[in-house]
Amino acid sequence: xxxxxxxxxxxxxxxxxxxxxxxxxxxxxxxxxxxxxxxxxxxxxxxxxxxxxxxxxxxxxxxxxxxxxxxxxxxxxxxxxxxxxxxxxxxxxxxxxxxxxxxxxxxxxxxxxxxxxxxxxxxxxxxxxxxxxxxxxxxxxxxxxxxxxxxxxxxxxxxxxxxxxxxxxxxxxxxxxxxxxxxxxxxxxxxxxxxxxxxxxxxxxxxxxxxxxxxxxxxxxxxxxxxxxxxxxxxxxxxxxxxxxxxxxxxxxxxxxxxxxxxxxxxxxxxxxxxxxxxxxxxxxxxxxxxxxxxxxxxxxxxxxxxxxxxxxxxxxxxxxxxxxxxxxxxxxxxxxxxxxxxxxxxxxxxxxxxxxxxxxxxxxxxxxxxxxxxxxxxxxxxxxxxxxxxxxxxxxxxxxxx
Numbered sequence: 001x002x003x004x005x006x007x008x009x010x011x012x013x014x015x016x017x018x019x020x021x022x023x024x025x026x027x028x029x030x031x032x033x034x035x036x037x038x039x040x041x042x043x044x045x046x047x048x049x050x051x052x053x054x055x056x057x058x059x060x061x062x063x064x065x066x067x068x069x070x071x072x073x074x075x076x077x078x079x080x081x082x083x084x085x086x087x088x089x090x091x092x093x094x095x096x097x098x099x100x101x102x103x104x105x106x107x108x109x110x111x112x113x114x115x116x117x118x119x120x121x122x123x124x125x126x127x128x129x130x131x132x133x134x135x136x137x138x139x140x141x142x143x144x145x146x147x148x149x150x151x152x153x154x155x156x157x158x159x160x161x162x163x164x165x166x167x168x169x170x171x172x173x174x175x176x177x178x179x180x181x182x183x184x185x186x187x188x189x190x191x192x193x194x195x196x197x198x199x200x201x202x203x204x205x206x207x208x209x210x211x212x213x214x215x216x217x218x219x220x221x222x223x224x225x226x227x228x229x230x231x232x233x234x235x236x237x238x239x240x241x242x243x244x245x246x247x248x249x250x251x252x253x254x255x256x257x258x259x260x261x262x263x264x265x266x267x268x269x270x271x272x273x274x275x276x277x278x279x280x281x282x283x284x285x286x287x288x289x290x291x292x293x294x295x296x297x298x299x300x301x302x303x304x305x306x307x308x309x310x311x312x313x314x315x316x317x318x319x320x321x322x323x324x325x326x327x328x329x330x331x332x333x334x335x336x337x338x339x340x341x342x343x344x345x346x347x348x349x350x351x352x353x354x355x356x357x358x359x360x361x362x363x364x365x366x367x368x369x370x371x372x373x374x375x376x377x378x379x380x381x382x383x384x385x386x387x388x389x390x391x392x393x394x395x396x397x398x399x400x401x402x403x
Contacts, residue, residue: 001274001281003386004345007310010271011285012324014292015314018174018242025162028154030215031172032320037148039165042138048080049096051133054115054122055106056093058130069125074117078103093122102134109133141165151322173320175214179238180207181221183231183248183258184298189223202372203247203296203303210307214315231257235266235288242318244291245311248298258295259284268293276386277345280306300372305347305381308403326400328383331361333395342389349378352399361399378403 002010020034049055056072064070072093078084080099088094088105096102096109107130116123141147147161154162154172162170187201188194201223211218219241224234238244246258262268270286273295277283279302284295294311296303309326316324331352339346349367353360364377380399384391391397 001276002272004275004277004309007272007275007277007283007285008313008325011292011310011314012317014271014287015317015324017320018176018318020171021174022169023172024169025159025167028162028170028172029156029159031154031170031175032316033148033150033152033154034171034173034320035150036146037162037167037170039141039143039145039147040167041165042143043141043164044135044137044139046137047102048135049098049100049102049109049133050135051109051111052098053096053109053111053133054093054124055088055096055103055109056122056124056128057088057090057106058108058128058132060091061108061110061124061127064124064126066125069116069123072122072124074120074122095122107131107134151320153321173318175216176242176315176318177217177219177240178211178243178245178315179219179221179241180204180211180245181224181234181238181247183224183226183234183246185225185227187223187248202300203298206300206304207245207247207296207307210304210312211315214312214319216315216319226257228257228261231261232265235262238291242291243311243315244288244293245296245307246294247296247303262286262288262293262295276343277305277309277347278341279347280309281344283310285310301349301375304375304403308381308400309347327402328398329359329380329401330396331359331380331382331399333382333391333393333397334360334362336390336392337363337384338390339384339388342387345386346384347400348382348384349374349403350380350382350399351378352380352401361397375403 061070072091075092075094077095078100079097083101084094084103088103094103108128110124110128182201182204186198188198189201208218208220221234221237224230266288268286268288273284274281275283280297282297283306286293296306313324349364350361361382364374366374380401381403383398
């Protein structure tokens with residue numbers, strides 16, 4: 001068996017980006033940028049008003065006061081999307097809406113609340129500094145500036161920035177195609193009668209759900225019975241994919257066929273089998289020709305933990321993410337815990353009180369690799385490293401949020 005850290009290093013060493021593809025902006029969400037992007041224009045593209053108010057010359061308000069307010073004739077109005085070409089002369093005002101281009105000659109904006117309007121005149125009873133409430137051309141982005149770098153994941157914020165600069169297509173890293181199969185003659189699908197001695201397949205659902213959240217194309221091959229012919233055919237059908245995720249059948253039981261068939265018939269190269277962790281110990285990882293293969297434990301919590309800790313980072317790296325590892329946070333343990341097998345790294349399902357300062361982590365009431373309710377109660381995995389036999393209340397621990 002190897003440590004969690006060794007397993008992480010071996011997996012990430014094998015996970016490499018798969019090349020690039022062009023995507024239209026509407027299909028880019030969640031992808032990772034493969035090339036730098038420079039601004040083809042400025043943001044804002046012109047000087048514009050940041051408030052509803054009046055565009056004026058600040059010099060005209062220099063002597064304004066309550067007793068003797070400046071009184072400026074209102075010569076027009078300009079809304080967002082319109083243009084005012086006529087220069088504002090000394091002693092004049094133009095009403096402007098938020099986002100409207102600044103009229104030429106005006107160098108400041110007086111808000112509606114600061115001014116009074118009467119009989120076609122605008123009255124202001126105090127001086128206003130130049131440049132007030134004006135968003136200058138290029139103050140957000142200057143033309144030619146590098147706005148996004150390779151490795152940047154496209155989120156809603158990046159979508160908005162790209163759209164604002166009229167960038168309609170970008171080059172991104174190609175996501176890996178992933179095959180999912182659940183092995184075990186005891187498994188039945190959600191739409192099938194539950195015969196005596198059978199259990200519902202849940203691993204396919206958890207794996208496919210995690211993959212969809214990553215934006216990865218999924219080929220779900222369904223439930224594969226513990227029969228050599230069926231297992232062999234499933235691996236043949238998975239051949240077009242870049243990554244294969246198989247749950248169950250990787251332990252040492254009589255009906256655990258996956259590892260034996262892979263080695264005997266598919267030129268499988270084992271990189272490691274079994275990790276010093278709980279849950280998730282019987283994880284198998286290797287190469288099936290050029291494809292990455294993960295043989296996941298059949299217990300549902302083990303399957304989920306292995307995906308979160310190992311597979312998601314591998315897929316993110318293949319998608320060009322420069323920081324693919326699990327996102328870790330620090331929290332304080334709310335109650336003491338005792339570790340039965342301190343020679344392993346433990347992943348403990350837990351709830352976290354994020355609104356506490358610092359956050360507090362509480363293990364779920366149920367722990368165990370077969371306890372699905374433990375994951376539904378949890379919003380994090382608490383990581384207890386090898387060698388720790390107990391942790392007292394108040395101990396600082398690492399947690400993986402958003403499980």
